[in-house]
Amino acid sequence: MSIYVMSDIHGCYDAFLSMLEKICFSDTDELILAGDYIDRGAQSCEMLHWIERRPSNVCVLRGNHEEEFAAYVELMLLLNRREELDTDFSSPEEAEALYHSVKYWICHSMTPDSGFGIFDVYGTIESLLKQKRITLGDLCRWAEMIRKMPYYKKLDAGGRTCIIVHAGYSEWNGKADESFESRKQFYLYAREESIRSGGVKNGMVIAGHTPTILEDEFAYNEGKVFRIYDAKKDCVFYNIDCGCAFRNIRPEARLACLRLDDEKIFYV
Numbered sequence: 001m002s003i004y005v006m007s008d009i010h011g012c013y014d015a016f017l018s019m020l021e022k023i024c025f026s027d028t029d030e031l032i033l034a035g036d037y038i039d040r041g042a043q044s045c046e047m048l049h050w051i052e053r054r055p056s057n058v059c060v061l062r063g064n065h066e067e068e069f070a071a072y073v074e075l076m077l078l079l080n081r082r083e084e085l086d087t088d089f090s091s092p093e094e095a096e097a098l099y100h101s102v103k104y105w106i107c108h109s110m111t112p113d114s115g116f117g118i119f120d121v122y123g124t125i126e127s128l129l130k131q132k133r134i135t136l137g138d139l140c141r142w143a144e145m146i147r148k149m150p151y152y153k154k155l156d157a158g159g160r161t162c163i164i165v166h167a168g169y170s171e172w173n174g175k176a177d178e179s180f181e182s183r184k185q186f187y188l189y190a191r192e193e194s195i196r197s198g199g200v201k202n203g204m205v206i207a208g209h210t211p212t213i214l215e216d217e218f219a220y221n222e223g224k225v226f227r228i229y230d231a232k233k234d235c236v237f238y239n240i241d242c243g244c245a246f247r248n249i250r251p252e253a254r255l256a257c258l259r260l261d262d263e264k265i266f267y268v
């Protein structure tokens with residue numbers, strides 16, 4: 001009976017399945033996934049289907065890529081309503097037509113600084129529509145599933161208060177960090193601020209979001225899990241995003257899994 005944590009699978013469904021096999025994940029174990037299941041890798045659809053049918057001992061947290069996916073679906077629904085397009089929720093063709101209307105709308109009526117200028121940045125929705133023939137009904141169901149994903153999970157790990165979150169966590173009231181508008185933003189987007197401004201007293205923060213293959217980032221660790229202890233805060237910080245979606249261009253990139261019980265790390 002163990003607790004495992006993974007993050008930033010980014011459409012690497014095969015690697016994810018290999019990891020479950022490697023750790024011999026069973027019904028008596030618990031798995032916490034710290035977000036970013038989609039985009040970059042080729043198997044976003046497989047990940048969405050797996051999450052939808054996940055067993056009850058798997059906890060799925062929200063990543064910035066899920067948050068953005070749900071916002072894109074919201075944008076499609078907004079245009080569908082506003083222009084009275086009356087898209088059939090069970091038709092792949094009509095979902096694709098709506099997608100192109102949104103793209104056109106974005107290009108022609110929105111200015112980049114209006115804040116709406118971005119849509120389907122990674123082309124994930126487009127490939128789901130074209131290659132997997134998904135419908136607007138599927139997209140809405142997944143957006144709904146995302147809205148139910150919590151931002152973080154708190155548990156006790158060997159006497160430490162352990163927070164698992166996509167990017168960063170701070171205990172302080174108000175803003176976690178000056179450069180973030182809200183706490184939600186910090187949970188989803190913090191990078192080195194996660195360690196600089198975040199943390200839990202007598203605790204542990206396990207996050208992903210910033211691949212440890214990026215030389216310019218604080219958490220750079222040649223594609224291995226990054227761990228640092230801050231004595232002042234008495235907090236252990238983990239970055240477990242080892243950049244698996246970059247495997248084709250970076251041989252050191254891989255998927256990592258942390259077993260909380262003994263802090264053992266597995267790689268595939």
Ligand SMILES: [Mn+2]
Nearest residue numbers: 036063064209
């Ligand atoms: Mn992320």
